[in-house]
Amino acid sequence: MIVPRRVALRSLFTVAVAAFTGGALARIATTPPARPDPRVDRSGDFPADLFDEMYGGRRIQARTTPAGVPEVRVDGRPLHLMRCADGGYLTPIDHYQTCPTPLAATRAAVDELGSAPLSRFAAAHGAGPGGSPRGLHT
């Protein structure tokens, strides 16, 4: 039941914001639906609308960004999800396997992750020619 869950998560998020920042509450009231600024790491407030589960001892979550792109967190840290020409996804943890869904790619990454937390490279990955690393959290 995706829609009720999404509504519930959004309500939780609003409550959390209201509890801590009155200014943000006013902004949310005038610009629904509320979405966190994607440049700010609010891992505690991540409004997962694609999946949110425990896998391999890790909390894995994903949401759809305003641009329609899936965005993944592992234990609150961003994991770069790359699209492949075959329609699948891969991650910087497991580069040689394209997976059919964001969930499958995230689980495949957790399978190979070991015990360490993700680093900033897992989010800001693939700078391309002459650029600094891309990604939401540089």
Added chain:
Amino acid sequence: MVYTRKNQRDLTSAERRKFVSAVLELKRSGVYDEFVRTHIDYYVSDGDGEQRLAHMAPSFLPWHRKFLLEFERALRRIDPTVSVPYWDWTRDNTPAASLWSDDFMGGNGRRGDLQVMTGPFAYAGGRWTVKHNMTEGRFLTRDFGRPRAPITLPTKAQLDEVMRETVYDVAPWNSTSASGFRNRLEGWAPGRGNDRFRIHNRVHRWVGGLMLGGASVNDPVFWLHHSFVDLLWSRWQQRNPRAGYLPAQPPPLGDSQYGRIAARDEQMEPWGVTPAQMLDHSAIYRYV
């Protein structure tokens, strides 16, 4: 003066020692980690509309040829007698191979955290702390044969089949190219289970640990693997002297690959060399 790249199994113990020493010195100086970073920065997949040079693209082979040459040049500034040996994984295809001995690459990762505990690149030795990684892990990891879903290294027969391709690469010039030497050697394939991982990709998966991700250069066996991939391209070029690098011309405006891949005479970052300039290595090194 043309130098040689040898099969790692044929190195003398002195040659093994010199190679390891040069790699450790490159690491100590900080230069090694620049190579790690370059590989991380150039890993772009083929479904996001960006330019791809290092993987899932025709320039997979010339980009890595140049990458290896730059690494080898850095090693040879430390020790001019050193070159990058190659690992023929169709032959040395078990964890018992001398490749993984304590005086060379070291062995498999231990159970649990997959940490490599033996050889010169073990974290406890103090000379191989991973700097650029996809996790905050600071030690080299390996997971030979992927015990969770066991996989074997590519066989000679599988490799021979790829070597029989007669065209360098075909449209759409990415991981879905159904034929062509480049994509079949790189090893992207449809299907299920371990059958999806072929040749070059399969070796990364067999070693496992850091070799599986964007920071694979942290495992020095990366260079021995890619030296063999480069040898295979070199032999394929000799067998197919009229089969040049493709595409010769950039894909036209409107093509899905327009602006996304390097045609024969287009420059590859970060070095500014073209695939055409990387086709003939005979004046620099040869394989024995």
